[in-house]
Amino acid sequence: KNIAIFASGSGSNFQALLRAIEKQRLQANPVLLVCDSPHALVIDRAKAAGVDCFVFSPKAYSSKAMFEKDILLQLQEKHVDWIVLAGYMRLIGETLLTPFAGRILNIHPSLLPSFPGKDAIGQALQAGVNISGVTIHYVDHGMDTGPIIAQQAVVVRSDDTKASLARRIQKVEHALYPRIIQELFHETTALSV
Numbered sequence: 558k559n560i561a562i563f564a565s566g567s568g569s570n571f572q573a574l575l576r577a578i579e580k581q582r583l584q585a586n587p588v589l590l591v592c593d594s595p596h597a598l599v600i601d602r603a604k605a606a607g608v609d610c611f612v613f614s615p616k617a618y619s620s621k622a623m624f625e626k627d628i629l630l631q632l633q634e635k636h637v638d639w640i641v642l643a644g645y646m647r648l649i650g651e652t653l654l655t656p657f658a659g660r661i662l663n664i665h666p667s668l669l670p671s672f673p674g675k676d677a678i679g680q681a682l683q684a685g686v687n688i689s690g691v692t693i694h695y696v697d698h699g700m701d702t703g704p705i706i707a708q709q710a711v712v713v714r715s716d717d718t719k720a721s722l723a724r725r726i727q728k729v730e731h732a733l734y735p736r737i738i739q740e741l742f743h744e745t746t747a748l749s750v
């Protein structure tokens with residue numbers, strides 16, 4: 558399957574996906590990085606790995622529909638089968654949701670439906686929960702609301718800071734995302750953890 562990875566930031570999940578592909582734990586072709594932030598670190602990672610990039614600046618467009626049309630052209634040109642969101646900090650609009658219905662995935666650093674949106678890790682600490690985690694889900698119109706595919710819990714320690722909890726959550730993300738995508742593409746096992 559040809560995948561396009563969408564990311565806005567550091568791209569540690571992007572890197573984890575590429576590593577899994579390299580090690581043949583994930584059978585997929587990463588044909589494109591889509592990035593909405595021209596100085597994001599993930600662009601350097603893509604270039605170093607030889608993955609084509611479509612980098613755009615949303616401000617240069619009059620609407621989401623306009624930039625998503627440009628993204629769609631790129632996806633069609635590269636024969637993309639699935640969209641994999643990895644820290645893409647925007648809602649996906651109709652222009653992409655319709656042609657890719659049921660073929661857009663996201664990873665979120667909490668046990669949804671708790672703590673959707675930005676700063677899920679800060680929200681979890683603020684709420685004082687003992688358990689948070691990671692969710693992989695299909696993308697729909699809402700903010701982190703689509704059908705859940707897999708979840709894994711991460712224990713919150715009483716002395717956790719945002720940085721320490723983020724480190725443990727990311728470690729889980731980096732293992733879980735490639736594994737679940739592989740299962741999804743090849744329908745090997747039940748999609749639960």
Ligand code: GRF
Nearest residue numbers: 567568569570644664665666
């Ligand atoms: C991850 O925590 C992911 O769950 C969330 O955004 C973060 C991206 O981190 N959607 P990175 O850019 O992959 O390091």
